[in-house]
Amino acid sequence: MAEPGPPIAAADITGLVLAGGMGRRMGGADKGLQLFLGRPLAAHAVERLAPQVGPLLISANRNHGEYRRVGMQALADAPGHRRLEVVADALPEHGGLPAAAVAAPRYDGPLAGIAAGLAAARTPWLACVPCDSPLLPPDLVARLAAAATAHGAQLAVARCSQGRHPVFALMSAAVAPSLRAFLAAGGRRVRAWQDTLRTVEVDFGDAGHAFDNANTAAELRELATLAERGPARACGPRQDGSAPSPRRQNTALTVDEARAALLSGIVPVDEVERVPAAAALGRILAADLVSPIDVPAQDNAAMDGYALRGADLAPGRDAEATVIGTALAGHPYAGPVGPGQAVRIMTGAVMPDGCDTVAAQETVRRDGDRIVVPADVRAGQNRRLRGEDLRAGQVALRAGRRLSPADIGVSASLGAPALTVRRRLRVAVFSTGDELLLPGDPPRPGAIHDSNRPALLAALQDLGADTIDMGVLRDVPDALEAALVEAAGRADAVLTSGGVSVGDADFVRDVLARRGRIDFWKVEMKPGRPLAFGRLYPAGPDRAGAYLFGLPGNPVAALVSFQVMVRPALLKLAGAADAPPAFIAARCTRTLRRKPGREEYLRAVAAPGADGMLEATPVAGQGSAMLFSLSQANCLLRLPAGHGDVAAGERLQILLLDSLR
Numbered sequence: 002m003a004e005p006g007p008p009i010a011a012a013d014i015t016g017l018v019l020a021g022g023m024g025r026r027m028g029g030a031d032k033g034l035q036l037f038l039g040r041p042l043a044a045h046a047v048e049r050l051a052p053q054v055g056p057l058l059i060s061a062n063r064n065h066g067e068y069r070r071v072g073m074q075a076l077a078d079a080p081g082h083r084r085l086e087v088v089a090d091a092l093p094e095h096g097g098l099p100a101a102a103v104a105a106p107r108y109d110g111p112l113a114g115i116a117a118g119l120a121a122a123r124t125p126w127l128a129c130v131p132c133d134s135p136l137l138p139p140d141l142v143a144r145l146a147a148a149a150t151a152h153g154a155q156l157a158v159a160r161c162s163q164g165r166h167p168v169f170a171l172m173s174a175a176v177a178p179s180l181r182a183f184l185a186a187g188g189r190r191v192r193a194w195q196d197t198l199r200t201v202e203v204d205f206g207d208a209g210h211a212f213d214n215a216n217t218a219a220e221l222r223e224l225a226t227l228a229e230r231g232p233a234r235a236c237g238p239r240q241d242g243s244a245p246s247p248r249r250q251n252t253a254l255t256v257d258e259a260r261a262a263l264l265s266g267i268v269p270v271d272e273v274e275r276v277p278a279a280a281a282l283g284r285i286l287a288a289d290l291v292s293p294i295d296v297p298a299q300d301n302a303a304m305d306g307y308a309l310r311g312a313d314l315a316p317g318r319d320a321e322a323t324v325i326g327t328a329l330a331g332h333p334y335a336g337p338v339g340p341g342q343a344v345r346i347m348t349g350a351v352m353p354d355g356c357d358t359v360a361a362q363e364t365v366r367r368d369g370d371r372i373v374v375p376a377d378v379r380a381g382q383n384r385r386l387r388g389e390d391l392r393a394g395q396v397a398l399r400a401g402r403r404l405s406p407a408d409i410g411v412s413a414s415l416g417a418p419a420l421t422v423r424r425r426l427r428v429a430v431f432s433t434g435d436e437l438l439l440p441g442d443p444p445r446p447g448a449i450h451d452s453n454r455p456a457l458l459a460a461l462q463d464l465g466a467d468t469i470d471m472g473v474l475r476d477v478p479d480a481l482e483a484a485l486v487e488a489a490g491r492a493d494a495v496l497t498s499g500g501v502s503v504g505d506a507d508f509v510r511d512v513l514a515r516r517g518r519i520d521f522w523k524v525e526m527k528p529g530r531p532l533a534f535g536r537l538y539p540a541g542p543d544r545a546g547a548y549l550f551g552l553p554g555n556p557v558a559a560l561v562s563f564q565v566m567v568r569p570a571l572l573k574l575a576g577a578a579d580a581p582p583a584f585i586a587a588r589c590t591r592t593l594r595r596k597p598g599r600e601e602y603l604r605a606v607a608a609p610g611a612d613g614m615l616e617a618t619p620v621a622g623q624g625s626a627m628l629f630s631l632s633q634a635n636c637l638l639r640l641p642a643g644h645g646d647v648a649a650g651e652r653l654q655i656l657l658l659d660s661l662r
């Protein structure tokens with residue numbers, strides 16, 4: 002046996018998730034992206050491996066953008082900033098390159114993925130796991146590392162009572178040349194290569210299901226059942242002992258739970274651009290704007306009047322001084338000001354040397370070049386201090402801000418010619434339903450005008466997104482599928498309305514299920530109960546796909562869901578810092594009879610009451626298909642879930658829809 006080696010720190014280990022399989026027994030599906038308890042398998046692997054290692058890699062042979070998103074998402078809640086890179090799973094002549102550099106997917110087997118991982122890793126050790134074993138042990142890497150150290154081994158590999166698990170392994174980065182040589186000689190079997198190394202097997206005993214993998218959809222379901230039965234049966238629980246939370250279909254969620262689930266599922270776009278400050282209104286600032294200067298840059302006058310020396314003022318007595326010159330904004334008075342002297346000064350003009358006080362012109366009596374300053378003028382008055390607004394080096398605007406007119410002004414006051422902002426979101430919108438008419442369509446029995454799409458497009462424009470109007474999709478599955486695939490390739494997010502409830506439009510669900518991973522939720526919210534959320538995939542690899550938000554068809558439900566759920570999610574996607582809906586307190590002016598039920602959003606008009614506090618009056622017509630009443634309202638009055646009758650004068654919360662009219 003070799004000498005023991007030095008201990009191995011987690012930070013010295015790159016974690017590698019091998020996600021390059023062909024998915025043969027899953028009909029060629031990309032296995033790492035298949036859902037397990039509501040989330041992609043690869044997300045589970047990243048989440049389990051992340052606490053055990055330093056940097057992370059995923060090797061994949063297609064859908065690289067999606068793997069990056071999935072991986073980043075799995076890390077999103079992990080403390081600290083971590084690196085995660087996706088590498089192309091391919092033989093060494095291709096492997097280790099940035100994923101985008103490899104044109105067509107290759108299926109070179111797990112050793113190719115390991116070779117790519119070794120080529121990309123910057124740490125002395127690499128720990129690999131397959132993407133399809135979502136229950137892998139939380140102490141896997143620590144135990145492999147301890148054994149590698151104790152035995153001075155180049156490679157430590159897991160075994161359990163059923164035998165070796167060759168792709169659960171920790172290896173020294175120094176084995177890379179041996180692997181390249183093995184592959185170059187045509188070797189493909191993992192076990193055969195490992196046998197050429199100084200290897201130690203680490204016994205995980207009866208590891209239960211910790212190393213179970215899922216090669217078929219049926220195995221995946223079986224494993225999910227095992228995991229859901231609890232950590233006792235499924236070995237390798239999360240470190241907090243809990244099983245990952247399932248997001249089952251049709252789960253009822255509270256409004257807060259649904260919004261939190263939406264937000265946690267979103268990874269912001271990261272592309273940025275420079276735009277002139279004047280064109281940056283509503284854009285999301287991508288980097289802190291640090292003030293390069295003190296603002297104001299010099300002490301200056303806050304009033305038109307006379308600049309004085311504070312030392313000349315005596316308490317309780319008028320003071321006299323001789324005016325020796327004038328200071329205008331942009332034209333400072335150059336000379337010094339001595340005792341008993343004053344300078345005529347205008348607002349914004351730099352304080353002359355020696356002066357620290359401005360007496361406002363209307364308080365001063367002037368006779369020729371003599372002035373009399375009243376006794377109540379105090380030293381230091383009416384003077385703005387250098388840097389009192391902003392100091393050089395201070396963060397003036399934080400990354401993640403949605404730039405307001407005042408922000409644009411601030412950036413301009415610092416002389417910033419351009420700002421670095423996230424790129425605009427691209428959001429596609431379409432409506433579904435055979436009943437929908439387009440402008441100019443001849444009326445048909447039972448048909449209505451499509452109002453959701455124009456309203457949602459407008460709401461998106463208001464949010465600063467670039468919109469893609471996909472029109473009305475008829476209830477024809479093939480056309481719908483083609484449109485979804487196209488939208489997934491062009492947009493960051495796709496908004497649909499209709500067809501998400503339990504009705505006739507089930508084929509929409511089928512198509513979504515074929516082209517993406519979509520969950521259907523029931524939110525305890527009125528209006529806006531049904532909601533679909535997930536991801537849609539375009540045709541080719543290397544396209545990240547789009548988030549899908551499926552809004553309810555009822556026009557008010559669609560817009561209220563947008564406001565309460567989708568808007569915060571899109572703001573996060575756009576890179577905005579935390580942007581929860583801003584509820585404010587208001588009294589309800591009416592008595593409302595009501596059975597306790599879903600959290601309800603009533604259309605209401607808010608206006609200040611006699612005491613100045615906001616009062617909200619619900620408008621007539623609260624049916625979720627009654628759009629006119631929404632246009633009459635300026636706020637949504639929130640009645641909490643389970644709240645019964647409302648008394649007139651009761652304090653509740655509102656969400657302003659627009660500035661108060």
Ligand SMILES: Nc1nc2c(c(=O)[nH]1)N[C@H]1C(S)=C(S)[C@@H](COP(=O)(O)OP(=O)(O)OC[C@H]3O[C@@H](n4cnc5c(N)ncnc54)[C@H](O)[C@@H]3O)O[C@H]1N2
Pocket residue numbers: 432433434436437449450451452453454498499500501502503504506528529530531552553554555556558625626
């Ligand atoms: N048995 C049940 N029925 C319904 C439930 C339920 O839980 N059980 N939920 C109700 C709720 S709440 C809502 S909201 C709606 C949601 O329906 P869908 O999202 O499936 O939408 P559709 O059935 O396609 O349409 C509903 C309604 O909205 C009109 N609509 C659809 N698109 C547009 C558009 N672009 N512009 C204008 N109006 C549109 C459509 O004509 C229907 O009237 O389901 C309830 N039913």
Ligand code: MOO
Pocket residue numbers: 526527528529530531553555557558625
């Ligand atoms: O979501 Mo529905 O609007 O409650 O009618």
Ligand SMILES: [Mg+2]
Pocket residue numbers: 433434435499500506554
């Ligand atoms: Mg329909």
